[in-house]
Structures are given as structure tokens and as C-alpha cells.
Amino acid sequence: MTTLSVTGGHVLLPDLTVTRADVLVDQPTGEILEVSPDLAGEGDETLDASGGLVTPGFVNGHCHVAMTLLRGYADDKPLEDWLQEDIWPAEGELTAEDVRIGAELGVLEMIKSGTTAFADMYFHVPEIAAVVEEAGVRARLGRGVVTVAKDEDAAHEDAEASLEVAAEYDGAADGRISTAFMPHSLTTVGESYLDEYVPQARELGVPIHYHANETAGEVTPIVDDHGVRPLAYAAEKGLLESEDFLAHGVHVDDEEIELLAEAGTSVIHCPASNMKLASGMAPVQRLLEAGVTVGLGTDGAASNNDLSMLDEARDAAMLGKLAAADASAVPADAVAEMLTAGSADALGLETGRLEAGAPADLAVIDLESPHLTPRHDLVSHLAYAAAAADVRHTVCDGQLLMRDRDVLTVEEAAVQDRALEAAEALAARVDG
């Protein structure tokens, strides 16, 4: 038996208290065996967490990981213009190999910032799955479906491909990969396609993930065309089940919040993307008070512009207060929950809590730096002050992915070189 003991640190427990403890991991099963104070000397291998905070690995609840290749390609525009004028034309030139290279870069960035799992909506999913498998992280993957501005055959092909990918990859990489059916949004997938394919996704037994209520401009056409607000429409179309999770939920009214709470559908809050595209401020405190499961996501690196979940945590706390006009809204412990168990629950993962029997997905955050001194409250530091570069070790499924900032499963320099070259060639193709 091979065991790993993570020793000498403080541990963020599932009740969001912090205590001095060690974590003993069974590597063959990838499970946590024990969390308790005196496990030093118990493991076959030791990971030094002294001076550190051991947290559940962060779960990025909504991403387009290969969009790292478009980081900084088009900034300072609202969503609709940004997608139509810059992003979709560039994505039209992306090859399967580009997506693989972009995904490698994104997953590298995730491992370096303590993220062990993510949900991803994109195309060329087999390439993304291969990167997830090799890098050792966990992901819920899906092919995004867009039917507007496509002829009928192409639209059907897109939806069918999303179901096929969901069926083929669910359970891949020894169970680290799970899947979902992913219609892009309620305005970019036509009603007849939802009517045809949502029941097929249910039959397949995969959750459904989509963008919803991201901008005010996305609400109006749904009200005009269907006579109800977007989430009432989503409920009518069978898109509001307890296993489903939607990205954004910025422009939701009280009735829609109630619908989410009753249905048990989760919301992935993406504060950085919402601020950068000036989409608006999600009512996170109201969602939490209504009992909605809220997770956090970065969205793609082209609207963020990084994949650090610690940045997202700080943004969520700050924006949540501003949205509620209340400094006590979205406090540090709520943010710590969204960053870990909230996102994990939304994605239907067993991760997000450090306790015996849970998957051994964790990160160790180095606390011994000036910006984390003094250490009155480590949950406060997690929400407000820690940064990606403070992550010392990352473990997923019991396997070490990064030790002392040395990434073990991805060749860092080679990935960066390939990404630079691919991004430059892509821009040259698009811009002529």
C-alpha cells in the first residue's frame, strides 16, 4: 500500500473551521484515509505542509480552458460585440491541435493555482480529455452546442456531437472525467433543438450545463419570444433539474431565484468575467440566502484574463458586497465554500471537502509571505489575500501534480513554447 501524508499544516475542514492537522492519503484508491493532528511518520511518502494551509483542491465550475490561446486577443468590449467581432471569428480558425495546446496551457495554469477540477464547455473535446487524462486533473467536459446562424443539418450535427461526446467520455481517465450535455445558452440554441435533445441527455443520465441570464440583452429576447423570463423558459424546456448547473445567473429576479432553489439547480458565479464584459453583478447573497448552491468559475481566459480561482474568490467577495450594498454580504466563509464544496456540489463531484473517504484532491497554500502576515484568520486569507503563486503543492486523486511549485505531470516550458507559437500562428491566420 502506498500512502502519502501531508504533514505540519493547518487544514480547512468541511465546516469551514481551520485546525492544525495532517492528512493521510491512500494513493491507489485516491482517497483520504484520515484527517487528524498526529499523522507525521504514518505515510510511505511525506508532503511538507508546515507554514501552510491545506485546502480542498479548488473547483473551477465554468471554463473554456483552451481559450488561453485567446488571452489578451480582444479586450474591453461587451459580451455580444466581443463574441461576434473577435472571438467567434478567431475560434473559426482553431484546429484540434490548437485546442489541445490551449488546454495544456490552461490546465498547467490551473495546477499552479491549486485547481484540481473544472467544468469545460468547448469543441474538440477529445483533445481536452487527453490533456485532462495526462495532467492528472479532474473535469466535467462537454461540447458546446450553438444552433443559431447554422443550417438545420449543421445544427443537428452539433447537438448530436455533444450527446456523443457526453456518452463516450463519461467515466474516462479512471473516472476523473465526467461529462454533460452543453447547449451554449438559451438564446443561441433554438427551441426545437432543446425539445429534441434535452430528453436524450436525460436518457443518457448526464447533467446539462449552459450560460444563462448573463447579460440584460439576453433576457429581453426570451421574454419577447416566449412570454416568460429565461429561467421559467429553462424550466419549461426541462433544463432546470437538480443535477444541472448554469453559468452566470447575473440578471435573475426573485421568482427565478425561487425557481432555482426549488429545482436544486446550481449557479456558477463568474465575477471576473461579469466585471470585465460589464455584464452586471450577480445577486450572490440573495442566491445563497434562498438556498441555491453557488460555485465559482473563471469563464475563459479571454474574458478574465487568468484561470486563478483565488482571484475569483476575492472578486466574488468584493462584488458580492457591492451588489448587495452591504459589507457583510458574501463573507469569507461563504467564499471559501463556493471555491471548494459549492463548485464541487454544483458539478456533481465528490470532492471539495477534506474528510476521511473523500477523494484526495487538495492544495497546500504557503502562508509565510508578507501579504499573508499576520495570520489572524486563515479563511479570511483564503478569500481576500492569497494568490495563485502562494500555492506550494497540488494533489488530485491522491497523485502529486505539483510539489514545491514544480509541476510533475506537464512539461511547463514546452507547453508555454507551444502555446506561444500556436497563438501567434492563429492570430496571423485570423488577421490575415
Ligand SMILES: CSC[C@H]1O[C@@H](n2cnc3c(O)ncnc32)[C@H](O)[C@@H]1O
Ligand atoms: C460553443 S463552445 C462555448 C462558446 O462559449 C463562448 N464563450 C466564452 N465566454 C463566454 C461567455 O461569457 N458567454 C457566452 N459565451 C462565451 C466561447 O467563446 C465558445 O464559443
Ligand SMILES: [Zn+2]
Ligand atoms: Zn462561458
